[in-house]
Amino acid sequence: MTMNRKERHKRDSYPESVHRKFEGFQEEFGIRFSDPTLLYKAFTHSSYVNEHRKRIHDDNERLEFLGDAVLELTVSRFLFDTYPSMSEGELTKLRAAIVCEPSLVQFANELGFGKYVLLGKGEEQTGGRTRPALLADVFEAFVGALYLDHGFDEVLKFLEGVVFPKVKVGAFSHVMDYKSQLQEIVQQNAGGNLQYRIVEEKGPAHDRIFVSSVTIDGKELGNGEGKSKKEAEQLAARHAIAELRETEGQAD
Numbered sequence: 001m002t003m004n005r006k007e008r009h010k011r012d013s014y015p016e017s018v019h020r021k022f023e024g025f026q027e028e029f030g031i032r033f034s035d036p037t038l039l040y041k042a043f044t045h046s047s048y049v050n051e052h053r054k055r056i057h058d059d060n061e062r063l064e065f066l067g068d069a070v071l072e073l074t075v076s077r078f079l080f081d082t083y084p085s086m087s088e089g090e091l092t093k094l095r096a097a098i099v100c101e102p103s104l105v106q107f108a109n110e111l112g113f114g115k116y117v118l119l120g121k122g123e124e125q126t127g128g129r130t131r132p133a134l135l136a137d138v139f140e141a142f143v144g145a146l147y148l149d150h151g152f153d154e155v156l157k158f159l160e161g162v163v164f165p166k167v168k169v170g171a172f173s174h175v176m177d178y179k180s181q182l183q184e185i186v187q188q189n190a191g192g193n194l195q196y197r198i199v200e201e202k203g204p205a206h207d208r209i210f211v212s213s214v215t216i217d218g219k220e221l222g223n224g225e226g227k228s229k230k231e232a233e234q235l236a237a238r239h240a241i242a243e244l245r246e247t248e249g250q251a252d
Helices: 005-012 016-029 036-042 046-051 061-082 088-098 101-111 121-125 132-150 152-162 164-168 178-188 229-251
Strands: 194-202 209-216 219-226
Touching: 016 036, 036 061, 036 132, 046 121, 061 088, 061 132, 061 152, 061 164, 101 132, 101 152, 132 152, 152 164, 178 194, 178 229, 194 229, 209 229, 219 229
Parallel strands: none
Antiparallel strands: 194 209, 209 219
């Protein structure tokens, strides 16, 4: 797509070093922007704008606003499709853990986004390039820019390579600690000996699926499948909790 006069003017307001920087970015990530100024803007901190007032620049705050909404929608769609048995409360809790600042900072660091941020000299000298809030904002702004330039499906594709695999292997299972919940329920109901056991391993070595069973005093309460033993045990505990609650409801 050919840039119009306004887009070309915005692009020309950046120095050649910025063009080279983000040409390298697009090559590294295999993403070609129709409007490169959206990409530049996603990484432009307000301190850079303040130091280059004679040039026409916008910082990334508006893109951050948009990216925050796009990220929440995209993650919501993924969780909705991937975990059909999760309740609304569980989905909300897991989504919150994925889109919170520490998680976004981790994603940004793993991608090396910090080296691309355009900063003012003062912000650079005070460690702005590694500042958590700044990195989280940049990640959201990039998602916003990608959405505007490529659309929802490209954002989904990007997150499928960066975020969603971590969810699938249980990186956020600490916020959905069903094993601890099950232990508490058992203790409140006269106790018992809870045990987890991997009863089956399926699939090729590079894409292994584990099947876990959880029992109390030898009686099976539930089972679950996962990409890791930890995830399988968590899902087995979740199914056990659901089974116990259903049994309690029938007893009432």
